[in-house]
Amino acid sequence: MKQPILYAKPSITEREIRYVTDAAQASGQACYAYITRFEELFKKYLDVPYALATSSCTGALHLGMIALGIKPGDEVILADTGWIATASAITYVGAKPVFVDVLPDSWCLDPRAVEKAITPKTKAIIAVHVYSNLCEMDTLLNLGKAHGIPLIEDSAEALGSVYHGKRAGSMGIFGTFSFHGTKTISTGEGGMLVTSDPVLYDKVVTLNNHGRSPHQKKQFWPDIVGHKYKISNVQAAIGCAQMERVEEIVARKREILSLYQKKFSSFLEITMNPEPEGCVNGAWMPTVVFSRESGVTRELLQEAFKEENIDARVFFWPLSSLPMFPSCPENKVAWDIPNRAINLPGYHDMTEEEMDRVASVVVRCLERTKRR
Ligand SMILES: *Cc1c(COP(=O)(O)O)cnc(C)c1O
Numbered sequence: 001m002k003q004p005i006l007y008a009k010p011s012i013t014e015r016e017i018r019y020v021t022d023a024a025q026a027s028g029q030a031c032y033a034y035i036t037r038f039e040e041l042f043k044k045y046l047d048v049p050y051a052l053a054t055s056s057c058t059g060a061l062h063l064g065m066i067a068l069g070i071k072p073g074d075e076v077i078l079a080d081t082g083w084i085a086t087a088s089a090i091t092y093v094g095a096k097p098v099f100v101d102v103l104p105d106s107w108c109l110d111p112r113a114v115e116k117a118i119t120p121k122t123k124a125i126i127a128v129h130v131y132s133n134l135c136e137m138d139t140l141l142n143l144g145k146a147h148g149i150p151l152i153e154d155s156a157e158a159l160g161s162v163y164h165g166k167r168a169g170s171m172g173i174f175g176t177f178s179f180h181g182t183k184t185i186s187t188g189e190g191g192m193l194v195t196s197d198p199v200l201y202d203k204v205v206t207l208n209n210h211g212r213s214p215h216q217k218k219q220f221w222p223d224i225v226g227h228k229y230k231i232s233n234v235q236a237a238i239g240c241a242q243m244e245r246v247e248e249i250v251a252r253k254r255e256i257l258s259l260y261q262k263k264f265s266s267f268l269e270i271t272m273n274p275e276p277e278g279c280v281n282g283a284w285m286p287t288v289v290f291s292r293e294s295g296v297t298r299e300l301l302q303e304a305f306k307e308e309n310i311d312a313r314v315f316f317w318p319l320s321s322l323p324m325f326p327s328c329p330e331n332k333v334a335w336d337i338p339n340r341a342i343n344l345p346g347y348h349d350m351t352e353e354e355m356d357r358v359a360s361v362v363v364r365c366l367e368r369t370k371r372r
Contacts, residue, residue, distance in 0.1 A: 057178030059229030129158035160250030160282030
């Protein structure tokens with residue numbers, strides 16, 4: 001059996017190990033020092049005034065949904081292409097996820113489909129920047145403004161992506177990030193909520209502290225029933241080291257994506273993560289989509305990668321194809337692309353040789369279907 005290639009792996013250096021060792025030895029008030037520092041680093045990078053570190057992106061989304069006052073009977077629009085966490089957070093507050101189709105080139109929310117799905121019950125739109133590809137933010141923000149509906153950015157997959165000078169996550173009413181082990185920066189598990197809205201920030205801080213407001217004078221006094229999605233100081237210590245390296249980490253991710261793009265440049269049957277004029281793709285996960293005419297399927301790809309002991313990952317199943325949601329096969333693009341696409345390994349420490357092995361599997365799949 002050949003050496004395995006994983007699809008994701010965090011990049012951990014001496015710096016992360018030094019900080020985490022220090023955090024493990026901290027006590028008293030120093031128990032929170034890395035959390036504050038992590039939030040500061042994040043605010044600076046995103047250019048936003050407020051950031052709240054959490055135990056996960058899912059938790060951050062949940063807090064944000066409550067802070068917006070979303071409740072049972074409300075509807076929240078999101079793309080049918082994405083990870084379940086976004087939809088889960090909608091259901092946690094009793095609201096209904098409304099899945100709409102995506103654009104064929106970015107695999108992100110189709111603004112026209114969003115507009116059609118708006119009803120008097122729509123209380124938010126969630127833009128997920130899937131695989132670091134950017135949603136059409138100008139159109140979506142204008143649409144939200146015209147209808148008085150807040151736009152949330154789930155940027156879990158888009159750290160490092162930039163839309164016309166603004167970082168993914170910094171443009172909506174709030175943005176969320178994930179530091180799960182597979183994501184661009186990792187704290188093992190972890191998340192962040194960012195916002196420019198002081199009132200919303202105040203609410204999520206209170207909600208994340210068991211309903212204890214930072215302005216409450218009485219000690220140990222919750223005003224509401226809250227939640228507790230806190231990150232630990234030890235995790236935040238890893239996060240600080242990762243954020244101090246974020247430019248380098250994102251640059252390497254982008255380099256990997258562009259190396260793959262170069263390797264596939266002569267194959268018209270292949271498209272990868274787009275980078276439109278004025279945008280920077282954070283390149284979290286290099287993804288290949290094969291043309292319908294190529295005949296390459298998910299199953300063929302999975303089989304070929306397995307033979308090579310490479311851990312490629314299937315493109316997101318349409319969320320509305322999952323058993324707990326009403327099925328929406330009319331979302332044609334979201335239901336079609338996963339049948340002929342795959343995520344390629346793209347972690348920081350990958351070698352050129354490993355990338356060659358991955359690329360050769362992709363090319364072999366194309367050749368196999370041509371021979372048929
Ligand atoms: C990973 C991910 C999440 C969930 O992040 P956790 O930190 O695991 O809760 C949410 N949304 C998207 C788009 C993701 O990719």
